[in-house]
Amino acid sequence: MLNMLKQIWLVLVLSLIFGAALxxxxxxxxxxxxxxxxxxxxxxxxxxxxGELVRDEKGQAQFKIELKKLELSDKTLVAYEVxxxxxxxxRVGYAVIGEGIGWDRLLVLIGLSPDLSKxxxxxxxxxxxxxxxxxxxxxxxxxxxxxKSAQKPLELVKSTPTEDHQVMALxxxxxxxxxxxxxxxxxxxxxxxxxxxxxxx
Amino acid sequence: xxxxxxxDKGQEFSDARTQKIHENAKVLEKIAEAxxxxxxxxxxxxxxxxxxxxxxxIDVIVALIPAMAVAVxxxxxxxxxxxxxxLVSCLATxxxxxxxxxxxxxxxxxxxVVTAIILAFxxxxxxxxxxxxxxxxxAIAIGKMIFGGLGQNIFNPAMVGRAFLMTAFPVLMTxxxxxxxxxxxxxxxxxxxxxxxxxxxxxxxxxxxxxGSADRxxxxxxxxxxxxxxxxxxxxxxxxxxxxxVYLLARRTITWHIxxxxxxxAVIFAGIAYMAAPGKFVNPMFHLGAGAMIFGAFYIATxxxxxxxxxxxQLIYGVGCGVLTMVxxxxxxxxxxxxxxxxxxxxxxxxxxxxxxxxPLGGNVRA
Amino acid sequence: xSKSNLVSQFTNGLWAENPSLVMLIGMCPTLxxxxxxANALTMGMATMFVLVCSNLVISLIRSQLQAHLRILVxxxxxxxxxxxxxxxxxxxxxxxxxxxxxxxxxIIVNCVILAxxxxxxxxxxxxxxxxxxxxxxxxxxxxxxxxxxxxxxxGSRSILNYQILPDSFEPWVVMVLPSGAFLTLGLVIGxxxxxxxxxxxxx
Numbered sequence: 001m002l003n004m005l006k007q008i009w010l011v012l013v014l015s016l017i018f019g020a021a022l023x024x025x026x027x028x029x030x031x032x033x034x035x036x037x038x039x040x041x042x043x044x045x046x047x048x049x050x051g052e053l054v055r056d057e058k059g060q061a062q063f064k065i066e067l068k069k070l071e072l073s074d075k076t077l078v079a080y081e082v083x084x085x086x087x088x089x090x091r092v093g094y095a096v097i098g099e100g101i102g103w104d105r106l107l108v109l110i111g112l113s114p115d116l117s118k119x120x121x122x123x124x125x126x127x128x129x130x131x132x133x134x135x136x137x138x139x140x141x142x143x144x145x146x147x148k149s150a151q152k153p154l155e156l157v158k159s160t161p162t163e164d165h166q167v168m169a170l171x172x173x174x175x176x177x178x179x180x181x182x183x184x185x186x187x188x189x190x191x192x193x194x195x196x197x198x199x200x201x
Numbered sequence: 202x203x204x205x206x207x208x209d210k211g212q213e214f215s216d217a218r219t220q221k222i223h224e225n226a227k228v229l230e231k232i233a234e235a236x237x238x239x240x241x242x243x244x245x246x247x248x249x250x251x252x253x254x255x256x257x258x259i260d261v262i263v264a265l266i267p268a269m270a271v272a273v274x275x276x277x278x279x280x281x282x283x284x285x286x287x288l289v290s291c292l293a294t295x296x297x298x299x300x301x302x303x304x305x306x307x308x309x310x311x312x313x314v315v316t317a318i319i320l321a322f323x324x325x326x327x328x329x330x331x332x333x334x335x336x337x338x339x340a341i342a343i344g345k346m347i348f349g350g351l352g353q354n355i356f357n358p359a360m361v362g363r364a365f366l367m368t369a370f371p372v373l374m375t376x377x378x379x380x381x382x383x384x385x386x387x388x389x390x391x392x393x394x395x396x397x398x399x400x401x402x403x404x405x406x407x408x409x410x411x412x413g414s415a416d417r418x419x420x421x422x423x424x425x426x427x428x429x430x431x432x433x434x435x436x437x438x439x440x441x442x443x444x445x446x447v448y449l450l451a452r453r454t455i456t457w458h459i460x461x462x463x464x465x466x467a468v469i470f471a472g473i474a475y476m477a478a479p480g481k482f483v484n485p486m487f488h489l490g491a492g493a494m495i496f497g498a499f500y501i502a503t504x505x506x507x508x509x510x511x512x513x514x515q516l517i518y519g520v521g522c523g524v525l526t527m528v529x530x531x532x533x534x535x536x537x538x539x540x541x542x543x544x545x546x547x548x549x550x551x552x553x554x555x556x557x558x559x560x561p562l563g564g565n566v567r568a
Numbered sequence: 569x570s571k572s573n574l575v576s577q578f579t580n581g582l583w584a585e586n587p588s589l590v591m592l593i594g595m596c597p598t599l600x601x602x603x604x605x606a607n608a609l610t611m612g613m614a615t616m617f618v619l620v621c622s623n624l625v626i627s628l629i630r631s632q633l634q635a636h637l638r639i640l641v642x643x644x645x646x647x648x649x650x651x652x653x654x655x656x657x658x659x660x661x662x663x664x665x666x667x668x669x670x671x672x673x674x675i676i677v678n679c680v681i682l683a684x685x686x687x688x689x690x691x692x693x694x695x696x697x698x699x700x701x702x703x704x705x706x707x708x709x710x711x712x713x714x715x716x717x718x719x720x721x722x723g724s725r726s727i728l729n730y731q732i733l734p735d736s737f738e739p740w741v742v743m744v745l746p747s748g749a750f751l752t753l754g755l756v757i758g759x760x761x762x763x764x765x766x767x768x769x770x771x
Contacts, residue, residue, distance in 0.1 A: 007634055007637065008637075010629065010632050010633070010634070010637070010641065011637060011640060011641060011644065014629075014644055014645065015644065018644060018645070021652070022648060022652070025651070025652050025655050025656075026655065029655045029656065029658065029659035032660070033655070033658045033662075036659065036662035040662065040666075126666065130745065133371060171375070172371055329738075331738065332738070335740075343751065347754075365742060368745055368747055368748075369740040369741055369742035369743070370738060370741065371741060373738070
């Protein structure tokens with residue numbers, strides 16, 4: 001026992017000290033990290049619903065909206081109600097976070113109109129696709145294609161779309177385009193179901 | 202082996218025996234130098250043949266003349282522009298590299314000319330000038346000279362250049378145009394829009410095969426054989442390429458092993474797929490005629506430096522190229538797989554050589 | 569410890585034993601995140617912070633280290649500082665930490681740090697170890713940034729997101745891809761070897 005203690009006392013003491021140090025770091029940064037994440041989601045939500053985001057000289061975003069997290073029965077779904085700042089006035093829309101896999105994990109934020117009939121915007125929250133190929137899903141032109149009616153599930157095509165619910169895939173980035181389209185379809189479908197069942201209750 | 206290593210590094214010799222060997226080697230070298238060309242002392246394999254690097258390379262150039270003629274006929278000025286630019290920049294790169302490394306010039310062996318022509322023939326006709334130059338520099342500098350020059354390179358230099366361009370400018374490298382006199386067809390969308398009037402974009406026969414492609418109007422086999430389809434500069438005409446290939450085979454610049462392995466395995470692979478699901482896959486003859494299959498089999502995969510040495514190895518290497526090409530074409534995201542399959546097999550070539558090299562009489566010597 | 573020794577310990581890490589260009593260790597971040605200067609700089613700084621702190625702590629406790637437990641203790645120390653660095657980045661450089669992704673936690677297994685702990689910190693005093701960490705850390709940051717400059721310039725025609733090359737310059741996508749990292753690293757190492765061999769001839 002004594003021999004064992006002699007061997008491990010350093011590890012034990014260090015673990016205690018470091019554990020305390022980490023706890024302190026966690027405590028002191030936890031709030032800020034959560035705020036950062038919230039800020040990012042809020043910026044993207046404004047882009048996806050209002051369509052623009054003005055920054056002041058310091059690079060601070062000038063918000064026009066507030067987010068209220070929706071309590072949904074589907075716990076895997078993260079969605080927000082987008083309200084004008086101060087909560088005055090009618091609802092601006094909804095923001096839903098869609099998750100999926102392209103070549104790697106993908107997170108997108110989808111903006112929806114207040115009556116859930118239209119997609120007002122698509123923003124990429126997190127992506128690690130191949131630069132020059134898959135990463136082009138971040139491009140404005142590609143994302144703009146998703147601003148359309150949400151009544152029908154979107155369909156990905158590889159040539160110029162002939163119907164309204166069609167989205168044209170990026171050349172050389174079919175898998176990433178497919179992933180985004182599938183994520184949008186699932187997320188929109190889920191959120192509509194969840195919000196409608198919420199409203200019934 | 203000892204003498205070689207220490208000789209190269211110029212180290213001090215502690216071992217008297219090693220030193221002796223080293224001296225002997227030097228004497229032999231001197232004899233060899235003094236008595237050329239009657240006496241050549243060098244390690245095996247011993248070839249008694251008049252073939253020099255230069256002769257082999259000139260053969261390849263001659264064999265490519267018909268394809269060049271078809272390229273000019275089909276793609277017009279772009280064919281001359283690409284080939285000329287590749288030639289100038291490949292030769293300039295090689296010259297500069299030799300200058301920097303203070304080595305004797307190697308332009309005279311014509312290998313850079315062959316690299317330039319093969320690279321040019323594997324590029325899309327409308328590729329802008331800067332990309333052509335960059336690809337040529339990459340081919341010679343990264344593909345060949347960095348390894349120590351001709352004979353030392355693991356990968357086919359022209360394919361290294363093309364792979365560099367493919368990853369650097371994926372969009373430019375997959376923009377294809379229809380042959381020149383098709384541009385009068387004003388129903389093509391690009392012509393209507395008024396942009397790019399000097400070139401009508403058109404998917405290559407292989408791109409049309411990919412699911413969901415816009416215009417699935419597969420050209421008839423006759424078109425593929427003559428070469429009036431869109432595609433890389435020199436790969437379109439089967440007839441012209443075969444003409445050159447017959448010349449190469451007759452001159453024994455290449456042997457039949459690699460082309461047969463590659464084309465045979467590709468046809469068998471495509472044939473099995475075609476028989477299993479005729480609706481989903483196309484006729485194997487189409488695969489043979491489309492894309493860079495013929496060009497790759499006779500001119501690129503047969504590169505003497507980056508392919509295996511033994512005949513058996515060459516057959517295996519060819520089969521590998523063919524199968525990989527078909528796997529990429531039918532199951533991959535890229536429409537064409539000749540470049541990648543040849544580069545991959547290049548990497549395996551030393552290993553194939555090692556396992557197929559003929560054994561000395563009396564079995565293996567234990568190392 | 570004399571002053572000149574400290575200076576040589578410092579410059580040693582910067583050039584003669586530069587981790588990624590000479591020793592070829594710490595290749596994962598060198599290849600993975602040098603696609604932009606900002607990424608490379610942040611990564612280099614974070615690694616330097618961890619390196620300096622772990623070197624210092626290991627050097628302080630080196631007399632108490634049990635030979636068979638030392639790797640465990642190193643990992644404990646390194647992991648702690650990496651976690652601190654990760655939290656700090658998330659709190660104060662949020663976008664940066666997002667673009668670095670999993671590579672910040674991966675500093676734990678960066679062998680530059682373990683190598684310096686074994687080679688220097690476990691044998692020498694805290695001042696020397698501190699200076700050594702600083703030198704190697706700066707050398708690492710320098711080589712990462714050098715690669716970052718080359719790759720961002722040709723791959724996205726900018727440096728630190730500030731556009732340098734004109735719009736007419738078509739970006740070489742290959743430079744921001746992993747294959748570009750290998751190409752650039754190879755060419756830079758070749759250049760460094762050339763410079764070093766020339767120096768040796770002169771000396």
